Amino acid sequence: MTQNLPKATIPQSSDFPAPSGSRLKNFLIVLVAVLLTVALFLGLRTQTTAVSLTTIAERSVPLELALKNGKPTLMEFYANWCSSCQAMAPDIAALEKQYGTQVNFVMLNVDNNKWLPEILHYRVDGIPHFIFMGKGGDAVASAIGEQPRTVMAANLDALLANTSLPHAKAIGQTSTFTSPVAPARGDDPRSHGSQVVN
Numbered sequence: 001m002t003q004n005l006p007k008a009t010i011p012q013s014s015d016f017p018a019p020s021g022s023r024l025k026n027f028l029i030v031l032v033a034v035l036l037t038v039a040l041f042l043g044l045r046t047q048t049t050a051v052s053l054t055t056i057a058e059r060s061v062p063l064e065l066a067l068k069n070g071k072p073t074l075m076e077f078y079a080n081w082c083s084s085c086q087a088m089a090p091d092i093a094a095l096e097k098q099y100g101t102q103v104n105f106v107m108l109n110v111d112n113n114k115w116l117p118e119i120l121h122y123r124v125d126g127i128p129h130f131i132f133m134g135k136g137g138d139a140v141a142s143a144i145g146e147q148p149r150t151v152m153a154a155n156l157d158a159l160l161a162n163t164s165l166p167h168a169k170a171i172g173q174t175s176t177f178t179s180p181v182a183p184a185r186g187d188d189p190r191s192h193g194s195q196v197v198n
Helices: 020-048 053-059 083-099 113-121 149-161
Strands: 073-078 104-109 129-133 139-144 169-171 181-183 194-196
Touching (some): 053 083, 053 104, 073 113, 083 149, 139 149
Antiparallel strands (some): 181 194
């Protein structure tokens, strides 16, 4: 004869109510996780709406057109890796919005060998490097490195008025750039000769 004995059951954690301290702790963890998720989402959303150098460059006036259309020009030598260029991008975009119908905004990426003659001509060794050009395409002033928007706007106003630029030789924080050229050996140092280095 076999007896039917009740099977022993092991109590589960769900069988016991959680202490109120543990509930509060779990609630706080969930609340912090939700807040961090929202902050991360809003932070990423803010970053994606920032002005990019690529976007500004795509909208910029081609150099050939800028030199022929009879408008003054602001030419910027830049690179996407340049932190100073990136820092100025929102100001350049705002200036382009304000002055874009009256002034050409030209962007020349120093990583593009196409612009090597211009890099050498304007002696670009730090970026951002800005060249302010009159209506005829002649360089009238330069600014190197990060510049406050007010300085850039004052220069653009003077450029439009065909008067002396108030900040004609402004220098700010730059990202170092070395052009792929070196002085040619045997040249007279006064000849400014150079050759491409491979």
